Amino acid sequence: MTTTTGPTGLLVGGAWRPAASGATFDVQDPATGAVVASVTDAGPDDALDAVEAAVAAAAGWAATPPRQRAEVLRRAWQLMTDRAEELALLISTENGKALPDARSEVAYAAEFFRWYAEEAVRIPGRLSTAPSGANQILVRHEPIGVAVLITPWNFPAAMATRKIAPALAAGCTTVLKPAAETPLTALAVADLLTEAGVPAGVVNVVTTTDPGPVVDAMLHHPAVRMLSFTGSTEVGKILQRTAADRVLRCALELGGNAPFLVLADADVDAALDGAMVAKMRNGGQACTAANRFYVHRSVHERFTAGLAARMGAIRVGDGKQPGTECGPLVDRPSVDKVVRLVDDAVARGARALVGGRAGDGCFYPPTVLVDVPADAAVLREEVFGPVAPVVVVDSDEEAIAAANATEYGLVSYVYSADLGRALRVADRLEAGMVAVNRGLVSDPAAPFGGVKESGLGREGSGEGLLEYTETKYVAASW
Structure with a gap:
């Protein structure tokens, strides 16, 4: 020892x-x-x-x-x-x-x-x-x-x-x-x-x-x-x-079940930068982690391709080793939960663009899921791992309704090139914190906390x- x-x-x-x-x-x-x-x-x-x-x-x-x-x-x-x-x-x-x-x-x-x-x-x-x-x-x-x-x-x-x-x-x-x-x-x-x-x-x-x-x-x-x-x-x-x-x-x-909204006019590269921070901080093991991605149909293909490329390039390994970008999950039960949620989504019709299979020990690879149906458990439960399920939406209204369809309300993320539009969406999101064109909300000088459960x-x-x-x-x- x-x-x-x-x-x-x-x-x-x-x-x-x-x-x-x-x-x-x-x-x-x-x-x-x-x-x-x-x-x-x-x-x-x-x-x-x-x-x-x-x-x-x-x-x-x-x-x-x-x-x-x-x-x-x-x-x-x-x-x-x-x-x-x-x-x-x-x-x-x-x-x-x-x-x-x-x-x-x-x-x-x-x-x-x-x-x-x-x-x-x-x-x-x-x-x-x-x-x-x-x-x-x-x-x-x-x-x-x-x-x-x-x-x-x-x-x-x-x-x-x-x-x-x-x-x-x-x-x-x-x-x-x-x-x-x-x-x-x-x-x-x-x-x-x-x-x-x-x-x-x-x-x-x-x-x-x-x-x-x-x-x-x-x-x-x-x-x-x-x-x-x-x-x-x-x-x-x-x-x-x-x-x-x-x-x-x-x-x-x-707990949280943070939605990440990419509106039709969003800067896709900026949204990808923010998504990597919001999703992969601590390997997705954060209450503020982006748990559900709602992306407008007009930018969906660019966003998912970019996200898969970035997630697939992450170096996974022992966190103490130089060059490691994503370490293991904290224990094997945490891996088992991620496996259950991903397998459920795939069984219901989702596809893994990258990742999707557990590694040895406590390791799980960064994963991007597309074609995720509304009844998939991964959209309802806090995954607490490096998994990004992406859902196509056709309007701001649809994105807001999906984002609010949860008992949780800790944090939400919104990307739009129009600040007024983003703030109008933020006003309607049921969350104690909203990040607009940012992938990180935590700051000692800011009031951290949620609404609902x-x-x-x-x-x-x-x-x-x-x-x-x-x-x-x-x-x-x-």
């Missing part, structure tokens, strides 16, 4: 420790199947210890001046930036993504620390006179308290910093539970935060292979006031029901900070 040089224990109250049971679990490299580390496997009692540590640190951190909190976050940004290559290799090792993708993730993840270092000193408030003139209305945003943060495996650094940074900026203390597939990156980020000056107990981390009892115990602790979760809609619904027992604040970033609340921007606050109104006379 090869071990990592980073921490593998639980971070509780500023100290690294084993689980009470002594249990551990192995983390594997999906490219090779090799075990890369043995990580502590927490139980409910360990999780409650972490919550108690967050409770003990809460008053002191909330009382810390915003400028001091900001300086800690700024140092975290600098440390993460300085160690970008080390962190990128760690992400690639446990997640499988190609190093260029991993490097981009580290830069994006670090930026949340810098953005919220700036936002920490700008928490808004308001003073006004009551309409009657009888008193003053004073409105403040105070830290909500202890927050439980649950992150997925696909962006193990960025999903952690996107939650930790606003929580710390607002004055909250936290318990982070990362995905069991990719715990090493979260542990490395927590270690970096300690070095940056985060006080003991402000950030705690519990890793586990049995998240149900662990999370349930934390959400029923009387001091926990918030849940922030990124993951599937199915799990999000379960957690929301659990959180309802104590009326906890919930910020839920859930894609979630509640927003991450990033000023809105992301306010998620971790309670609004207090004081009626004052003087």
